Amino acid sequence: MKKTGIVFLLLILAFLLVWPFIGPEYQVYLTLSFFAYSVALLGFNLLFNYTGLLSFGHALFIGVGGYTAAFLTSRFHIPYMEVSILVTILLSGVVAILIGLICVRYIKIYFAMLTLAFGMLFHSFLMKTYHLTGGDEGMSVEQPYLLGMDFSSMDQMAFFSGPYYYYSLGVLILASIAMWRIVHSPFGLCLTSIRDNPDKAEYLGIGIRKYRLLAFIISGCFTGVGGVLLAPITGHMDPGMVFWTHSGDMVFMTLVGGFSNFFGPMLGTVIFITLRDVISSYIEYWRLIFGALLAAIVILSPGGVIEVLTNLFTLIRRKIMAGENAS
Amino acid sequence: MVETIVNILFSGIFHASVLFLVAAGLQLVFGVQKIFNLACGSFYALGAYLGIVFVKYFLSVGGPPVLAILPLLAAGFVLAIIGPIIERGLLRFVYDRDVHFQLLLTFALLLMIEDIIKLIWGTYPLSTQGVYLAFGILDIFGASIPVYNLIVIVASIVIAGIMAHILSNTRFGRIIRATSDNNEMAQALGININNIYVKVFTLGTVLGTIGGALVIPSTAAMSEMAVDLIVLAFAVVVIGGLGSMKGAFVGALLVGILKSVSFAVYPELEMLLIYIIVIVVLVFKPQGLFGTAT
Numbered sequence: 262m263k264k265t266g267i268v269f270l271l272l273i274l275a276f277l278l279v280w281p282f283i284g285p286e287y288q289v290y291l292t293l294s295f296f297a298y299s300v301a302l303l304g305f306n307l308l309f310n311y312t313g314l315l316s317f318g319h320a321l322f323i324g325v326g327g328y329t330a331a332f333l334t335s336r337f338h339i340p341y342m343e344v345s346i347l348v349t350i351l352l353s354g355v356v357a358i359l360i361g362l363i364c365v366r367y368i369k370i371y372f373a374m375l376t377l378a379f380g381m382l383f384h385s386f387l388m389k390t391y392h393l394t395g396g397d398e399g400m401s402v403e404q405p406y407l408l409g410m411d412f413s414s415m416d417q418m419a420f421f422s423g424p425y426y427y428y429s430l431g432v433l434i435l436a437s438i439a440m441w442r443i444v445h446s447p448f449g450l451c452l453t454s455i456r457d458n459p460d461k462a463e464y465l466g467i468g469i470r471k472y473r474l475l476a477f478i479i480s481g482c483f484t485g486v487g488g489v490l491l492a493p494i495t496g497h498m499d500p501g502m503v504f505w506t507h508s509g510d511m512v513f514m515t516l517v518g519g520f521s522n523f524f525g526p527m528l529g530t531v532i533f534i535t536l537r538d539v540i541s542s543y544i545e546y547w548r549l550i551f552g553a554l555l556a557a558i559v560i561l562s563p564g565g566v567i568e569v570l571t572n573l574f575t576l577i578r579r580k581i582m583a584g585e586n587a588s
Numbered sequence: 589m590v591e592t593i594v595n596i597l598f599s600g601i602f603h604a605s606v607l608f609l610v611a612a613g614l615q616l617v618f619g620v621q622k623i624f625n626l627a628c629g630s631f632y633a634l635g636a637y638l639g640i641v642f643v644k645y646f647l648s649v650g651g652p653p654v655l656a657i658l659p660l661l662a663a664g665f666v667l668a669i670i671g672p673i674i675e676r677g678l679l680r681f682v683y684d685r686d687v688h689f690q691l692l693l694t695f696a697l698l699l700m701i702e703d704i705i706k707l708i709w710g711t712y713p714l715s716t717q718g719v720y721l722a723f724g725i726l727d728i729f730g731a732s733i734p735v736y737n738l739i740v741i742v743a744s745i746v747i748a749g750i751m752a753h754i755l756s757n758t759r760f761g762r763i764i765r766a767t768s769d770n771n772e773m774a775q776a777l778g779i780n781i782n783n784i785y786v787k788v789f790t791l792g793t794v795l796g797t798i799g800g801a802l803v804i805p806s807t808a809a810m811s812e813m814a815v816d817l818i819v820l821a822f823a824v825v826v827i828g829g830l831g832s833m834k835g836a837f838v839g840a841l842l843v844g845i846l847k848s849v850s851f852a853v854y855p856e857l858e859m860l861l862i863y864i865i866v867i868v869v870l871v872f873k874p875q876g877l878f879g880t881a882t
Contacts, residue, residue: 309688315688315691317691363867363870363871366871366874367870367874369687369688370624370687370691370830371870371874373688373691374624374822374826374870375867375870377819377822378822378823378826378863378866378867378870379863379867381819381859381863382860382863382864382867385858385859385860385863386860389857389860504815505815505819506815509695509699512692512695513695516692545706546703546706546707547703548699548700548702548703549699549700549703549704549707551696551699552696552697552698552699552700552701552703553696553700554696555692555693555695555696555699556678556693556696556697556700559682559685559689559692559693559696560678560681560682560693563685563689
């Protein structure tokens with residue numbers, strides 16, 4: 262990573278660290294969903310950008326994570342967040358293996374459709390098993406213990422803007438570092454080579470399906486963890502979380518932010534969450550504006566907002582350099 | 589016993605005939621333009637809502653409810669206007685892009701149309717009261733079948749016939765098939781591809797809007813009907829095979845009858861069963877029953 266990039270990241274991190282102290286309570290609360298979705302999208306984008314597979318059913322893993330948290334906290338009374346995360350990683354992994362074995366045999370539109378079908382299969386499964394999952398009523402998620410500590414004496418909002426905020430931020434940082442290592446490892450390079458030229462990759466001895474499956478499993482685990490983080494924020498899980506339009510929201514965030522950049526999806530979650538909050542406070546038709554925005558991004562700037570920003574940045578820097586040279 | 593079977597069969601075929609129209613539109617557009625149109629369910633919803641408006645107007649100026657099928661068809665055809673707008677305004681920019689972006693653009697359309705419908709017609713379910721029953725009920729082997737359902741089934745079969753005729757016997761149909769086979773070659777032979785794309789997309793749109801308009805007397809229009817339908821239409825084309833008209837026909841019949849059978853026998857299973865079949869088909873015959881696309 263370039264030096265300016267590292268400085269920029271550290272600045273953002275510093276801002277996020279002090280944000281609960283300076284920001285309004287509600288905005289800090291919104292930041293929590295930003296953390297959760299960012300973790301989820303790290304997984305999603307491993308598939309979309311680095312492996313070239315568009316999943317239209319990734320909300321399934323958010324569901325796996327969220328319902329795991331719901332079951333553990335409110336049914337089994339195991340409130341430890343770490344347990345939820347570990348169980349989710351395990352379950353997401355198992356689910357991803359089962360689904361992945363079938364899905365990774367296909368690419369492009371077929372992959373998108375198969376993942377959509379599995380997502381909807383899970384959705385109707387959740388709807389139909391009301392004695393287990395509460396059907397469309399959903400399940401409640403209790404406030405979790407963080408690192409073994411019980412914060413139930415705390416006010417709900419104070420919990421969110423205090424311990425839970427830093428906990429989520431910590432998980433996001435750890436997940437980002439892990440994903441950064443993954444995509445820059447030989448494994449990650451194999452994935453991009455499969456994306457760019459599957460025939461050549463296979464010729465070079467890379468087992469395409471095996472790598473795609475591994476990417477799918479890792480992706481599912483990350484998105485699952487994002488789901489666990491998301492669950493306590495809403496305090497409730499219902500099948501709507503797995504409906505295919507929620508998967509669409511995830512695709513939307515990734516694309517608006519910029520899928521081809523490691524940090525693009527994170528920017529996308531900020532844009533999505535802020536914009537939805539702002540627009541829906543004025544009019545209820547946020548989908549109309551979001552649709553128009555998505556169409557504009559797809560047609561005009563497939564690299565997303567982050568590409569526009571980086572282009573702008575280099576343009577300004579070039580201008581400044583040119584100015585210095587002239588003087 | 590016989591009447592239950594007849595009942596289930598007819599309600600299945602009724603579902604199937606509407607599904608077929610939407611799926612045929614989806615197939616046509618996919619076959620020629622290679623775009624999987626997630627917004628086809630939205631066209632269906634638009635058709636339903638405008639159908640209600642037209643029928644209400646028709647009844648208010650004293651039109652007999654038995655002829656309500658005319659304003660419904662008119663609503664479907666009027667909506668043809670959005671075909672060229674969407675194709676020229678949005679889709680033409682992404683033909684040479686990655687399939688993922690094409691898919692996402694239609695997803696954007698779906699989001700927009702859903703809210704436009706809410707903006708115009710609100711969020712409460714709407715219906716054309718009275719029209720459905722005005723057609724009366726027919727007694728077949730002791731089962732009571734609404735006559736309107738039969739009309740829709742016939743209308744859908746007629747449309748299927750017209751489509752088959754256009755595609756296999758007319759010059760326009762041959763051009764469509766040639767373009768869907770190899771659009772570069774078609775272009776080299778002097779076919780105006782842009783022109784074909786506009787026409788095909790508009791035709792696909794109209795199939796969807798007519799499907800929505802025809803179904804509406806039997807049910808209520810809701811803003812969720814678009815996203816619900818796309819999943820079914822998707823099941824139809826996957827089972828039948830992407831890009832194949834015959835596939836849309838057989839797929840729609842299968843999904844429609846399956847839906848009504850499972851609804852009658854064990855409603856819990858309804859959608860679950862359809863997804864399982866979709867997955868089984870994709871696993872064992874990913875090109876679908878009649879598909880050629882890979």
